Amino acid sequence: MIRPSAPLRATIQRTTPPLLILLAAAIILLGKADQSMFDSLRASLTDNAAPALNALSRPLDAAATAVDRVRGVVTMYQDNLRLERENERLLQWQQVALKLSADNRELRGLLKAAPENAMSYVTTRVIANSGGGYVRTVMVNAGSDQGLARGQAAITGDGLIGRLTEIGSRSARVLLITDLNSRIPVVIQRTNANAILAGDNSERPRLLYANDPDAIKIGDRILTSGEGGVFPPGLPVGTVAALGSGGARVEPFVELSQLGYVLVVDYGLSGGLPQPAPVAARPGRRGKPAAPDEAGVR
Amino acid sequence: MELKVSSIPSLPRVNSGLAQMLPIATTVLAALLAILPVRLPGYAALTPAFVLMAVYHWTIYRPDLLPPIGLFAVGLTQDLVAGTAVGAGALVLLLARAAVLRYRRAFIGRTFPFVWSGFALLAGVAMLGLWALHCLMQLSFFDFRTTMFRTVLTVAIFPVASFALGRTQRALMGATG
Known part of the structure; x- marks a missing residue:
C-alpha cells in the first residue's frame, strides 16, 4: 500500500473535517429538495x-x-x-x-350490498423509534418479505397508530398519527362531520377543516372516515380532549409511547401514498416489467 | 463562518485492535441506544443525545481514534435509520467535534465538574442548533420545551456515560490511553 507523505497526510487531515461539514450541509439541502432521494x-x-x-x-x-x-x-x-x-x-x-x-x-x-374487502393482518414488533422530537415514527420488524406495503394502516387492539411510509425487505417505518407530516381524513362519530386529523409532533394531534367546528365537544369519538381511500372507514382513532383556537385536540386511543406489538392491516385499498415509480424493464432484456406494489398483493 | 480546525495531536499508540475500534464501536452503540424503543411515557421525544456524549468524550481523550469520516458515517447512518432529516445529525456531530477539538487541551486533567460543564455548554449549543435547523427545514416552529427537556436529560445522564466510557477506555487502553 502506498503511504502518503507526511505533508500530504497533514493536508488531508486538515481539509477533511471542513469538507465533510460542507458535504453534510449539501446533503441536507439535497434531501430537502428531493425527499425521495435517499x-x-x-x-x-x-x-x-x-x-x-x-x-x-x-x-x-x-x-x-x-x-x-x-x-x-x-x-x-x-x-x-x-x-x-x-x-x-x-x-x-x-x-x-x-x-x-x-x-x-x-x-x-x-x-345485495357489495361485500367489504377482506382483511389480512401481519403482527409486527416495534424495534426502534426515531429518537428525538423532530419526527414521530417507529420501525417494525417486518417488511415486503412478509407482505407489507406502503400506505397500509398500523393499529393495535385499541385503535389506529399510523401508516406505513417506508418498506424494506424485513423492516418498515410507521408514520405515527402525531407526526408533523401525518394527515388523516377522520369523521366525528356523534355529528358525522368530516375533518382532517393533523399531527404537529405533540402528543395530541389537531382536528382541522371540520365541517362545523363549533359543534365539536370534548369526549367526541374520532374515527377514520375512509375518504381518499387512505384508510378504511371506522377505525377508532381517539377522543376530543381539548378545544382551542388552533382546533380541537385529539387524545389518541393508543398510548403511542408504550407500543410493543403492532398489527399491520391490509384492506386491499390503494393506500393513498404514491408508489415509487417502477423501473421499466426493456422487453427482451429483463423479462416481464416490474409490477408496482407486487409485494402488497396476497 | 470560519471553520478553523485544530490538528490532531500525537497520542500514545494503541496496539490492540479492539482498543483502536473502541471509540467508533461505542459511538455506533450510542447511536443504536438512541433509537431503542424504551416504553416510558414521552421518552421518544426526550431521548438523550447519547452520540454527542461519546463524541465529546473521545474528542477530548482520543481524537485520533474517532476520525471525522467515521463520525460522518455514523451521523448519516443514524439520520437514515432513525428517519430524521438526512445530514442534520452528521452536521451537528462534525461541528461539535470541531468545536471540542479546538478547546480539548483545556479539559485534559481537569476535575469532572469542569468537564461536565463543558459538555453542558456543548449540549446546549448543539441542541439549539439542531432545533433551529429543523425549524428552518420544516418551516414550522417546534416546541422548544421538548428541546430544553431533552438537553437537561442529556446533561443529567452524561456522568453515567462518561464513567462507562472512561472505565472501558482504561480497561482496554491502559493508563496511557
Missing part, C-alpha cells in the same frame, strides 16, 4: 440495522413485561373483581352483537 438507501440501511435493533430491543421488551407482571400481581384482586363485572356486561353485549350481526347479514343480502 429512500432506497434508507430502506437498505434500515434492513441491515434491523437484526441488531431486534436483538437490542428484546431486553427492553422483557423489562416492560416484567414490570407489567409485578404490577399485575399487586393489582390481581381488584383486577379480578373488575373483570368479572366487565365480563358480565360484555356477555350481554355479545348477545346484542350476535343479533345485530345476523340482522346485518340479512339486510345486506336483501340490499
Whole structure:
C-alpha cells in the first residue's frame, strides 16, 4: 500500500473535517429538495440495522413485561373483581352483537350490498423509534418479505397508530398519527362531520377543516372516515380532549409511547401514498416489467 | 463562518485492535441506544443525545481514534435509520467535534465538574442548533420545551456515560490511553 507523505497526510487531515461539514450541509439541502432521494438507501440501511435493533430491543421488551407482571400481581384482586363485572356486561353485549350481526347479514343480502374487502393482518414488533422530537415514527420488524406495503394502516387492539411510509425487505417505518407530516381524513362519530386529523409532533394531534367546528365537544369519538381511500372507514382513532383556537385536540386511543406489538392491516385499498415509480424493464432484456406494489398483493 | 480546525495531536499508540475500534464501536452503540424503543411515557421525544456524549468524550481523550469520516458515517447512518432529516445529525456531530477539538487541551486533567460543564455548554449549543435547523427545514416552529427537556436529560445522564466510557477506555487502553 502506498503511504502518503507526511505533508500530504497533514493536508488531508486538515481539509477533511471542513469538507465533510460542507458535504453534510449539501446533503441536507439535497434531501430537502428531493425527499425521495435517499429512500432506497434508507430502506437498505434500515434492513441491515434491523437484526441488531431486534436483538437490542428484546431486553427492553422483557423489562416492560416484567414490570407489567409485578404490577399485575399487586393489582390481581381488584383486577379480578373488575373483570368479572366487565365480563358480565360484555356477555350481554355479545348477545346484542350476535343479533345485530345476523340482522346485518340479512339486510345486506336483501340490499345485495357489495361485500367489504377482506382483511389480512401481519403482527409486527416495534424495534426502534426515531429518537428525538423532530419526527414521530417507529420501525417494525417486518417488511415486503412478509407482505407489507406502503400506505397500509398500523393499529393495535385499541385503535389506529399510523401508516406505513417506508418498506424494506424485513423492516418498515410507521408514520405515527402525531407526526408533523401525518394527515388523516377522520369523521366525528356523534355529528358525522368530516375533518382532517393533523399531527404537529405533540402528543395530541389537531382536528382541522371540520365541517362545523363549533359543534365539536370534548369526549367526541374520532374515527377514520375512509375518504381518499387512505384508510378504511371506522377505525377508532381517539377522543376530543381539548378545544382551542388552533382546533380541537385529539387524545389518541393508543398510548403511542408504550407500543410493543403492532398489527399491520391490509384492506386491499390503494393506500393513498404514491408508489415509487417502477423501473421499466426493456422487453427482451429483463423479462416481464416490474409490477408496482407486487409485494402488497396476497 | 470560519471553520478553523485544530490538528490532531500525537497520542500514545494503541496496539490492540479492539482498543483502536473502541471509540467508533461505542459511538455506533450510542447511536443504536438512541433509537431503542424504551416504553416510558414521552421518552421518544426526550431521548438523550447519547452520540454527542461519546463524541465529546473521545474528542477530548482520543481524537485520533474517532476520525471525522467515521463520525460522518455514523451521523448519516443514524439520520437514515432513525428517519430524521438526512445530514442534520452528521452536521451537528462534525461541528461539535470541531468545536471540542479546538478547546480539548483545556479539559485534559481537569476535575469532572469542569468537564461536565463543558459538555453542558456543548449540549446546549448543539441542541439549539439542531432545533433551529429543523425549524428552518420544516418551516414550522417546534416546541422548544421538548428541546430544553431533552438537553437537561442529556446533561443529567452524561456522568453515567462518561464513567462507562472512561472505565472501558482504561480497561482496554491502559493508563496511557
